[in-house]
Amino acid sequence: MPLFGNTFSPKKTPPRKSASLSSLHTLDRSTREIELGLEYGPPVMNLGGQSWKFEDGQWISESGGNASGREVQRLKKRNVQLEEENNLLKLKIEVLLDMVRTEQL
Numbered sequence: 001m002p003l004f005g006n007t008f009s010p011k012k013t014p015p016r017k018s019a020s021l022s023s024l025h026t027l028d029r030s031t032r033e034i035e036l037g038l039e040y041g042p043p044v045m046n047l048g049g050q051s052w053k054f055e056d057g058q059w060i061s062e063s064g065g066n067a068s069g070r071e072v073q074r075l076k077k078r079n080v081q082l083e084e085e086n087n088l089l090k091l092k093i094e095v096l097l098d099m100v101r102t103e104q105l
Helices: 027-036 069-104
Strands: 044-047 052-056 058-061
Touching: none
Parallel strands: none
Antiparallel strands: 044 052, 052 058
């Protein structure tokens, strides 16, 4: 019986062998890409019956461009108007909140 030291010292277990249940690791790269679907392409989405693809930082219509240049300009102008209106409404909210805060003091 030792005076100093640990009386309980279990044996160390041997490391486990990693066994893969999948046979995909034996396939070459091209077969794995086909099997797992790892071929990445540009993102594609459908909106309002039109197909759009994201390339070079912009969404490009793939479906032949049902939207005319005039319609795109009109939509851009409307977008600017809505952004200006949104900014004005945010400013009004800030002013009203400031008024409420000063009333409470």
